[in-house]
Amino acid sequence: MSDETNTLRDQIQTAIDDNPVILFMKGTPEQPMCGFSARTVAILQSVGQPFAAVNILPDPRIRQELSGVSNWPTIPQLFIDGEFVGGCDIVTEMYESGELHQALGVEDAPAEAVPSSQAPEPAPLTIENRL
Amino acid sequence: MSASGAAATPDELKQRIEAGIPGASAEVTGDGHHFNAVVSASAFQGLSRIAQHRLVYDVFGAEVGDRIHALSIQTKAPPSGAAANSHSESIA
Numbered sequence: 515m516s517d518e519t520n521t522l523r524d525q526i527q528t529a530i531d532d533n534p535v536i537l538f539m540k541g542t543p544e545q546p547m548c549g550f551s552a553r554t555v556a557i558l559q560s561v562g563q564p565f566a567a568v569n570i571l572p573d574p575r576i577r578q579e580l581s582g583v584s585n586w587p588t589i590p591q592l593f594i595d596g597e598f599v600g601g602c603d604i605v606t607e608m609y610e611s612g613e614l615h616q617a618l619g620v621e622d623a624p625a626e627a628v629p630s631s632q633a634p635e636p637a638p639l640t641i642e643n644r645l
Numbered sequence: 646m647s648a649s650g651a652a653a654t655p656d657e658l659k660q661r662i663e664a665g666i667p668g669a670s671a672e673v674t675g676d677g678h679h680f681n682a683v684v685s686a687s688a689f690q691g692l693s694r695i696a697q698h699r700l701v702y703d704v705f706g707a708e709v710g711d712r713i714h715a716l717s718i719q720t721k722a723p724p725s726g727a728a729a730n731s732h733s734e735s736i737a
Contacts, residue, residue: 587702602717603718607694
């Protein structure tokens with residue numbers, strides 16, 4: 515294994531560690547080059563949490579090394595707080611179930627999902643208003 | 646379409662998933678390049694969603710992204726049994 519390969523993998527790992535939300539994708543958020551990447555970007559934008567994006571297309575070694583890091587064969591790949599979350603299918607499922615909002619630390623659940631069959635949850639904490 | 650390997654078919658993918666994962670049954674649709682697989686398997690019980698999807702990808706190894714251009718996966722543990730896994734109550 516060459517030094518260059520190790521360096522690239524280190525750079526990928528550093529990017530994952532340094533960015534709370536990072537998406538490795540084909541193309542850019544402005545110009546996705548694959549339907550799965552486009553859908554994942556649209557979901558993240560709809561949740562409204564800023565995210566870093568890495569285009570894997572310019573250099574095939576990025577994808578190769580990324581898959582070595584994540585043990586995941588396909589693109590896109592989403593990482594939150596340094597942890598691999600999944601690809602387009604899993605991100606879609608998590609969006610629909612509200613898990614993605616939770617993982618991203620966003621309060622609002624998606625409007626179209628989660629039928630409210632349960633009683634509303636009690637407030638998690640009672641916060642005394644001291645103002 | 647390459648001369649060496651015939652194009653992948655939904656039926657081939659279904660058979661390989663069912664042969665490769667213990668207790669699996671799969672429904673696969675696709676056009677020879679893009680596929681969608683809905684897989685239920687007893688082997689999924691207790692596994693995270695990521696681990697379940699990895700089991701399916703592992704059946705095809707390096708073919709995913711190559712001969713099998715794209716493979717969408719939905720997994721679920723079988724409904725029977727006490728330890729049925731939570732997610733994937735799809736509305737279909």
